[in-house]
Amino acid sequence: MMQQQIITQKHHSDTVSEAIIKTPQSSAVRDLFFNLAKDHDLGFVKTSTDQYICATPLGAIEISMETARITIRLRSPTQENLYTLQDSVTQHIAHKSEPLAASLQWTGSIKKGDTPPNFRLMTVVSSKRISSSYYRIRLHGDALASFAQDGLHVRLLLPNNPSDPKWPKIGSNGQTKWPTGKDTLHKPVYTIRWIDPQSGLLDIDIFIHDGGRTSIWAASVEPYKKVGIMGPGGGWHPNADWILLAGDATALPAIARILENTTKETQVTAIIKASSKEDETLTIAPDNGSITWISIIQPETELLKRVNSISIPKNKTRYVWFAGEKSMAQAVRQHFTSQGLSKQELYSAGYWKSKIPLL
Ligand SMILES: Cc1cc2nc3c(=O)[nH]c(=O)nc-3n(C[C@H](O)[C@H](O)[C@H](O)COP(=O)(O)OP(=O)(O)OC[C@H]3O[C@@H](n4cnc5c(N)ncnc54)[C@H](O)[C@@H]3O)c2cc1C
Known part of the structure; x- marks a missing residue:
């Protein structure tokens, strides 16, 4: 498993x-x-x-x-x-x-000075406001088959200087050599919400938060602009008889994608701390599962309280998947480890770090 x-x-x-x-x-x-x-x-x-x-x-x-x-x-x-x-x-x-x-x-087969094989130059197709909390960016690029397997996430590479962007190369010791100075790239990690390698299209849902450089970029980016992506990485769809999926607004795109891919044999429980009522339209529970939405007016810690109150089944294969603010992810990991979940049964990832302690 x-x-x-x-x-x-x-x-x-x-x-x-x-x-x-x-x-x-x-x-x-x-x-x-x-x-x-x-x-x-x-x-x-x-x-x-x-x-x-x-x-x-x-x-x-x-x-x-x-x-x-x-x-x-x-x-x-x-x-x-x-x-x-x-x-x-x-x-x-x-x-x-x-x-x-x-x-x-x-x-x-990998040559220094070349473009890394996991880099793709993408063209912006559209940026749409899909709810009060998210922009959906649609990108087009070639040879995306590997981005539809092995990993759910990519690094989005946003140039500082979009009129003359510089992209990463393979350095002399085989490691990625990133552009520096005025050519430095902003490199946040995002989930591929949807991908179709045949048409060369993929979508990324960007949560809008105060001062977020990516949401500022998404608000004004126009079709035909170029961005880079590198990946994929960061784990694949969990597979077990029983799955708990939980997280905040940054995790919603991943939870939505995983929910769409669970088989009918899997029993899924999802708990999501939404950022607006509209977010609840961005995913639906499968026949074999349920979603509990925690409203924006609830404190951040409500997510942790609800997640940690779930009892894990003993007589079937199980998987707990959590993503959200770093300190929350650490607390979830600690809780389920103490409940006896092994490392192979647990993913708890910090997707962002709050400047103000949440716990
Ligand atoms: C594997 C993985 C998958 C992810 N998938 C997604 C995804 O699909 N959609 C998505 O929206 N995000 C996702 N994230 C989270 C995203 O990478 C971070 O929120 C990132 O910081 C956003 O970059 P930025 O350019 O907006 O922020 P920056 O301009 O780099 O950040 C500015 C400041 O904003 C604060 N900040 C960052 N994120 C948040 C937040 N969510 N709420 C409040 N303050 C914040 C930080 O304190 C930071 O110092 C994912 C992260 C990981 C690791």
């Missing part, structure tokens, strides 16, 4: 990236990878003497140890996922050892 299938099988069609690290301390580098995997609830398995493999939702990480050198091989079924894996492995190494990350030279 994992959110995403963990990729373990080797296929001839896999795309591969490889980096050789020359070091007299290969065991220390190997242990750094072991710790990285542990931080993400993943683990390496020994496949033969001095060979290890870690299966991740994006692909496999293989380690081969030789005298004074260690080879890291990444394998993935798609170029997009391979790049996301390479980028995130390099980023995480940088958190542990900046010089090691900077020295990495990945070889394989």
Whole structure:
């Protein structure tokens, strides 16, 4: 009952990236990878003497140890996922050892200086006010098939200088190199509310909040303007006999998409803290589920109170999915972990951080 299938099988069609690290301390580098995997609830398995493999939702990480050198091989079924894996492995190494990350030279199908394979240049089709709380942005782009699988979310890339935008490139160590200075991009994460790869269209629902740069952009953006997206990422539709979906206005687009995709065998309970009465028209409960709307006049903490009052069933597979303000997400995680839910049965994500403490 994992959110995403963990990729373990080797296929001839896999795309591969490889980096050789020359070091007299290969065991220390190997242990750094072991710790990285542990931080993400993943683990390496020994496949033969001095060979290890870690299966991740994006692909496999293989380690081969030789005298004074260690080879890291990444394998993935798609170029997009391979790049996301390479980028995130390099980023995480940088958190542990900046010089090691900077020295990495990945070889394989991903070339430095190219546009990242998970980037798409999109054209704005329309921006519509769908309720008092949201703009719906429709974007058009090519080759969107990978954005309709593997992840529900994208990073929206909004240029500071729309008349001469600069987009990310693959840096010399295989990591994304972002434009800087006057070309810096605003890069918030949003849910793909709807996608149709055949027509090349996707929708994003943007919640309007005070001073939000993306909602300000959505209010005035015109058709034919260019934006970038990168992704997808951030988890897939939960799958269980019983699912609790809950969150605030920023989570409504994801909850609505998940509700539309639940099978009739799944029993779903949704609890949503709406931002206006009109928001209640933006999704409907499936035959096998219910939605409880918490009104705008209720305090923010009402969401937490209602969510934490739900009893989780014991005799079926279950999944709790929550997204909202960071401190709320932490409180939900704490509560359901204490109720006995395992990491594989729980997603509780901070979608934004309030300047004023909510709890
Ligand atoms: C995986 C994921 C999926 C998401 N999906 C969606 C989605 O589909 N639709 C959506 O609207 N949002 C979504 N969000 C939340 C969104 O990314 C944040 O709200 C983000 O900060 C918005 O960027 P901005 O440019 O509007 O704000 P900024 O201009 O970057 O932020 C300015 C300030 O506004 C405050 N702020 C941010 N969000 C809120 C808020 N919701 N309410 C009140 N104050 C806020 C912050 O304190 C911030 O400092 C998602 C987040 C994640 C991580």
